[in-house]
Amino acid sequence: MSSPFxxxxxxxxxxxxxxxxxxxxxxNVANASTPGYSRQRVTLVEAPPYTxxxxxxxxxxxxxxxxxxxxxxxxxxxxxxxxQVQTQLSIQGxxxxxxxxxxxxxxxxxxxSDSALGSTISAYWDAWQDVATDPSSTAARTxxxxxxxxxxxxxxxxxxxxxxxxxGIDTEVKDKVQTINDLAKEIADLNGQIQRISVTGDNPNDLxxxxxxxxxxxxxxxxITTVTQPDNxxxxxxxxxxxVSNIYSRTVSLQTNADGHVxxxxxxxxxxxxxxxxxxALLDVRDVDLAGYQSQLNALAQGIADSTNALxxxxxxxxxxxxxxxxxxQAADPSGTLAVNGAxxxxxxxxxxxxxxxxxxSSVAQLIANLxxxxxxxxGVPGTDVVANMDLTTNGTAHxxxxxxxxxxxxxxxxxxxxxxxxxxxxxxxxxxxxVADMAAGDTQVLNFDQLGISLTATSFSSAKAxxxxxxxxxxxxxxxxxxxxxxxxxxxxxxxxxxxVSKIGSDESQATEMASNQDLMVNQLQQRVDQNSGVSLDxxxxxxxxxxxxxxxxxxxxxxxDEMLDTLINNTGLVGR
Amino acid sequence: xxxxxxxxxxxxxQSLGTNMGALQTVTEQVGSGKRLNKPSDDxxxxxxxxxxxxxxxxxxQYLRNIDAATxxxxxMDSALGSAGDLLQRANELALEGANGTLDDSDREAIAQEVTQxxxxxxxxxxxxxxxxxxxxxxxxxKPPYTLANDGTISAYKGDAGVSLVRIGTSSTxxxxxxxxxIFQPAFxxxxxxxxxxxxxxxxxxxxxxxxxxxxxxxxxxxxxxxxRANRLDQAKTSQTSILDTNQTLLSQIEDTDMASxxxxxxxxxxxxxxTLMVTAKIMQTSLIDYLNS
Numbered sequence: 061m062s063s064p065f066x067x068x069x070x071x072x073x074x075x076x077x078x079x080x081x082x083x084x085x086x087x088n089v090a091n092a093s094t095p096g097y098s099r100q101r102v103t104l105v106e107a108p109p110y111t112x113x114x115x116x117x118x119x120x121x122x123x124x125x126x127x128x129x130x131x132x133x134x135x136x137x138x139x140x141x142x143x144q145v146q147t148q149l150s151i152q153g154x155x156x157x158x159x160x161x162x163x164x165x166x167x168x169x170x171x172x173s174d175s176a177l178g179s180t181i182s183a184y185w186d187a188w189q190d191v192a193t194d195p196s197s198t199a200a201r202t203x204x205x206x207x208x209x210x211x212x213x214x215x216x217x218x219x220x221x222x223x224x225x226x227x228g229i230d231t232e233v234k235d236k237v238q239t240i241n242d243l244a245k246e247i248a249d250l251n252g253q254i255q256r257i258s259v260t261g262d263n264p265n266d267l268x269x270x271x272x273x274x275x276x277x278x279x280x281x282x283x284i285t286t287v288t289q290p291d292n293x294x295x296x297x298x299x300x301x302x303x304v305s306n307i308y309s310r311t312v313s314l315q316t317n318a319d320g321h322v323x324x325x326x327x328x329x330x331x332x333x334x335x336x337x338x339x340x341a342l343l344d345v346r347d348v349d350l351a352g353y354q355s356q357l358n359a360l361a362q363g364i365a366d367s368t369n370a371l372x373x374x375x376x377x378x379x380x381x382x383x384x385x386x387x388x389x390q391a392a393d394p395s396g397t398l399a400v401n402g403a404x405x406x407x408x409x410x411x412x413x414x415x416x417x418x419x420x421x422s423s424v425a426q427l428i429a430n431l432x433x434x435x436x437x438x439x440g441v442p443g444t445d446v447v448a449n450m451d452l453t454t455n456g457t458a459h460x461x462x463x464x465x466x467x468x469x470x471x472x473x474x475x476x477x478x479x480x481x482x483x484x485x486x487x488x489x490x491x492x493x494x495x496v497a498d499m500a501a502g503d504t505q506v507l508n509f510d511q512l513g514i515s516l517t518a519t520s521f522s523s524a525k526a527x528x529x530x531x532x533x534x535x536x537x538x539x540x541x542x543x544x545x546x547x548x549x550x551x552x553x554x555x556x557x558x559x560x561x562v563s564k565i566g567s568d569e570s571q572a573t574e575m576a577s578n579q580d581l582m583v584n585q586l587q588q589r590v591d592q593n594s595g596v597s598l599d600x601x602x603x604x605x606x607x608x609x610x611x612x613x614x615x616x617x618x619x620x621x622x623d624e625m626l627d628t629l630i631n632n633t634g635l636v637g638r
Numbered sequence: 639x640x641x642x643x644x645x646x647x648x649x650x651x652q653s654l655g656t657n658m659g660a661l662q663t664v665t666e667q668v669g670s671g672k673r674l675n676k677p678s679d680d681x682x683x684x685x686x687x688x689x690x691x692x693x694x695x696x697x698x699q700y701l702r703n704i705d706a707a708t709x710x711x712x713x714m715d716s717a718l719g720s721a722g723d724l725l726q727r728a729n730e731l732a733l734e735g736a737n738g739t740l741d742d743s744d745r746e747a748i749a750q751e752v753t754q755x756x757x758x759x760x761x762x763x764x765x766x767x768x769x770x771x772x773x774x775x776x777x778x779x780k781p782p783y784t785l786a787n788d789g790t791i792s793a794y795k796g797d798a799g800v801s802l803v804r805i806g807t808s809s810t811x812x813x814x815x816x817x818x819x820i821f822q823p824a825f826x827x828x829x830x831x832x833x834x835x836x837x838x839x840x841x842x843x844x845x846x847x848x849x850x851x852x853x854x855x856x857x858x859x860x861x862x863x864x865x866r867a868n869r870l871d872q873a874k875t876s877q878t879s880i881l882d883t884n885q886t887l888l889s890q891i892e893d894t895d896m897a898s899x900x901x902x903x904x905x906x907x908x909x910x911x912x913t914l915m916v917t918a919k920i921m922q923t924s925l926i927d928y929l930n931s
Binding site (some may be wrong): 092093163166167169170171172174178179181182183185186189190192193194195196197414416418419420421422423426429430432433502503504521555556558559560562563564565566567568569570573584587588591592593595596597598599600602603606 | 639640641642643644645648649652672674675676677678679680681682684685686687688689691692693695696698699702703706707768769770774775776777778779797798799800801802803804807810814816892924925926929
């Protein structure tokens with residue numbers, strides 16, 4: 061027969077078990093809204109039954125159940141799901157950050173609008189047109205110089221904002237790296253605590269939840285892979301390199317690259333491989349997208365400046381001198397340093413709008429105004445190439461006034477011919493031959509190579525000029541080359557180029573917004589599944605609490621029963637005859 | 639399927655957020671009147687809108703140019719008209735002077751008037767619009783002819799420069815004229831007339847012919863100017879119509895369609911309110927409310 065207190069022990073074990081379950085249910089309910097909390101369950105196992113197989117075992121029928129043991133308190137968590145969540149959080153972090161940064165950049169070019177860069181460029185061409193229509197008006201000239209300054213200032217401003225955005229991203233990169241380092245230290249710390257507890261055989265449930273939260277924060281910044289060790293510590297790797305290993309963490313530091321921006325590197329100087337995450341998004345926006353927009357803006361500034369300058373420098377100002385450069389800029393930073401030539405700002409009479417110097421001659425201003433719809437313009441070196449304002453001096457003087465090449469191909473062309481026949485041939489083989497007429501004094505003749513998109517205007521001011529002499533002038537060895545350049549790489553007008561640029565910014569941001577919102581849905585779905593598995597359902601806990609409460613009550617009743625039995629045994633046995 | 643507190647909260651949040659986001663976009667469109675407020679609103683349409691804006695600005699510039707050109711052609715037309723009248727008068731005087739019954743003093747009187755006519759012609763040739771002389775070619779700061787104190791008329795001071803004004807994407811129009819081709823014959827004829835009248839003999843037949851020919855030159859020039867004025871009129875009409883087309887196109891692309899935007903706004907508001915009500919009902923009750931212990 062077993063000990064009389066055996067039953068009490070069984071009852072007590074039941075009480076303990078129910079007590080533990082109730083406590084755990086209470087813990088679950090208290091943490092129902094705690095972010096990252098996984099519900100905990102008590103694992104109950106039958107106590108080792110009596111009797112143990114041995115040579116000297118008791119003769120009682122066995123085995124006799126010995127109650128219940130609380131073996132462990134476990135958390136309900138699907139670690140596979142956790143890994144999926146971390147991966148998707150990285151992608152979400154990447155698209156969210158990309159969308160935020162691109163929408164800041166988009167705000168620099170709020171098109172379509174009548175106050176943004178597009179309108180200013182239109183007004184600039186308009187101002188040249190006003191001078192072309194009314195060349196002797198000082199008001200028109202002053203207005204042109206002012207409008208050109210407004211254009212230059214606005215481009216400077218936009219360029220400055222792009223640079224500011226780049227520095228802003230540098231600051232954010234520093235912050236993110238700091239966060240990574242902080243999180244790494246905390247995870248390493250938690251690893252240490254978890255290790256100490258796991259070694260004793262206990263489950264560090266709440267610490268594991270905390271660590272999982274930190275991992276989720278970390279994976280939004282950089283994509284991580286985790287390897288769980290037998291002692292429950294976690295190795296965290298970014299791009300194949302250990303960030304956290306056992307209880308030690310590595311640091312990520314910053315290096316300045318050739319462009320003066322910060323780049324995250326491991327503390328030993330080796331590069332960090334990032335395949336997603338908000339850190340990668342920041343670096344991509346800064347080094348790829350922003351750099352791209354900056355170089356497009358530079359190309360815009362250069363296109364307008366170079367073409368205006370090339371034509372302006374062939375013109376003649378009010379004092380009879382050759383035109384200076386209209387715009388100035390530094391090659392290292394065209395959009396940031398674009399400015400109207402200070403000399404012209406101080407003295408608008410230096411505007412070289414004419415070809416001949418006469419006050420009513422606005423042929424150069426016309427050409428510059430026509431750049432609005434031009435894909436190419438004529439550029440060249442005086443003395444080497446055929447250029448506007450060239451003196452044509454064989455047998456009488458004539459003046460090559462202007463060269464219009466708005467829709468020509470950008471390449472080098474050569475003049476050839478004899479007699480009155482003039483041929484223009486491009487480097488790509490396209491060619492056209494025209495007949496050059498004789499000119500009386502004061503005549504203007506247009507040499508129109510319309511199939512090639514080029515036309516030259518010649519005027520004989522003071523004396524007659526035979527057509528054949530004009531041909532001789534243009535086909536002379538050493539200066540029979542004409543060079544046309546395109547304003548923007550692939551031939552397109554300024555309006556095409558600018559609208560394409562703005563549209564690209566818009567579609568980059570629009571794509572990022574769409575991807576971010578898709579990714580949000582994806583992450584949300586996954587988190588719902590995690591919640592479904594590990595979240596606390598108040599209804600479920602309430603039902604369980606009822607169950608545990610009844611179990612507790614029943615166990616207590618068992619103890620009461622045992623107590624009465626013992627009472628009978630102790631106090632009421634063997635009293636016969638007393 | 640196990641449903642936890644967190645799941646319910648999350649999905650309610652998600653729905654409310656989505657509806658609120660859509661409501662905000664529509665409100666912005668209705669408030670600003672523009673469907674396109676930033677490049678990402680519709681990148682291909684924004685591209686078209688930016689190009690159209692430039693085109694509208696360009697056409698407005700052409701309209702301004704046309705107005706400036708019209709001012710000049712009107713001034714030239716009026717000057718040539720007056721010049722024609724002067725030469726007509728000279729013609730009458732020439733015919734009078736050709737009459738053999740006049741004596742020297744009569745002819746002297748006529749010669750005086752001829753001198754007056756020449757001076758008036760110099761004025762007409764020196765017509766200005768704004769600061770520019772329209773009959774001097776490129777030398778717009780100099781009058782084509784000047785009158786000295788002793789009555790002699792200078793040589794032509796202008797040149798043959800052709801001033802062009804752009805009135806369309808590929809069309810330009812000349813707005814000035816070389817004064818010498820128009821007025822020189824007239825001055826020469828008047829000088830010849832004066833010389834005849836002071837020579838003591840009646841006016842020669844060849845002088846009358848010369849005057850006729852000078853008058854024809856003026857009339858032809860005026861017809862040319864008239865043709866330019868017509869062309870400018872047509873250009874104005876056609877550019878105005880092109881402007882209308884482009885502005886309509888621009889408006890179609892970038893303006894909000896108020897009717898459909900407001901309908902969308904109402905729809906979203908209703909959905910939002912419905913979501914709020916449903917969320918409130920669901921999140922209120924759980925088993926714990928019904929346990930009484």
